[in-house]
Amino acid sequence: EIVLTQSPATLSLSPGERATLSCRASQSVSSYLAWYQQKPGQAPRLLIYDASNRATGIPARFSGSGSGTDFTLTISSLEPEDFAVYYCQQRSNWPPKWTFGQGTKVEIK
Amino acid sequence: QVQLVESGGGVVQPGGSLRLSCAASGFTFSSYGMHWVRQAPGKGLEWVAFIRYDGSNKYYADSVKGRFTISRDNSKNTLYLQMNSLRAEDTAVYYCAKDGIGAVAGPYFDYWGQGTLVTVSS
Numbered sequence: 001e002i003v004l005t006q007s008p009a010t011l012s013l014s015p016g017e018r019a020t021l022s023c024r025a026s027q028s029v030s031s032y033l034a035w036y037q038q039k040p041g042q043a044p045r046l047l048i049y050d051a052s053n054r055a056t057g058i059p060a061r062f063s064g065s066g067s068g069t070d071f072t073l074t075i076s077s078l079e080p081e082d083f084a085v086y087y088c089q090q091r092s093n094w095p096p097k098w099t100f101g102q103g104t105k106v107e108i109k
Numbered sequence: 110q111v112q113l114v115e116s117g118g119g120v121v122q123p124g125g126s127l128r129l130s131c132a133a134s135g136f137t138f139s140s141y142g143m144h145w146v147r148q149a150p151g152k153g154l155e156w157v158a159f160i161r162y163d164g165s166n167k168y169y170a171d172s173v174k175g176r177f178t179i180s181r182d183n184s185k186n187t188l189y190l191q192m193n194s195l196r197a198e199d200t201a202v203y204y205c206a207k208d209g210i211g212a213v214a215g216p217y218f219d220y221w222g223q224g225t226l227v228t229v230s231s
Contacts, residue, residue: 044154046217091216097170
């Protein structure tokens with residue numbers, strides 16, 4: 001089973017700062033990695049799919065990069081609404097199973 | 110616009126059963142695979158089950174295999190999760206989510222419902 005490890009667990013930053021979130025896979029997932037944002041009391045929202053493609057309606061300040069086992073989500077300049085928990089996610093080939101990282105909380109410093 | 114609305118959550122005793130529903134609209138439901146994903150209170154996300162667009166293939170997390178059954182009624186645009194032999198550790202918000210690709214089991218979930226809370230407690 002592929003395990004996704006996110007770091008750091010918590011990121012304390014101020015609005016306007018750059019956020020860099022990491023997701024490492026225990027084995028290669030090619031480019032099949034997605035990122036989600038979740039705010040308290042809300043459902044997760046897809047931000048990035050296939051490692052670097054922004055989902056519909058996602059602002060350009062969100063970007064994803066990486067392939068194989070190491071991936072990064074970057075928020076170029078934090079807006080007040082970006083403080084939330086972020087999860088990475090992958091799907092293994094066979095049997096198909098979908099797994100998430102444990103999450104990174106981006107909090108206001 | 111895509112809408113997914115879950116229902117059927119509630120409080121159930123250990124060993125009991127519950128059936129969740131997810132009403133879909135705003136897309137061609139019969140063309141997409143669908144998932145259930147859960148989140149225990151204060152915890153992360155856990156994928157639970159997937160069903161292909163036509164119901165021909167189903168996959169489950171090891172934690173629920175043999176106890177939960179995913180199904181769908183394309184004539185009613187509705188997804189279901191039958192949960193039997195419930196345990197305290199099944200307590201969570203259950204989300205239905207649309208597969209991002211379509212006919213095959215895609216690698217991501219592009220739309221999510223707001224979730225329904227299931228509490229397993231005596």
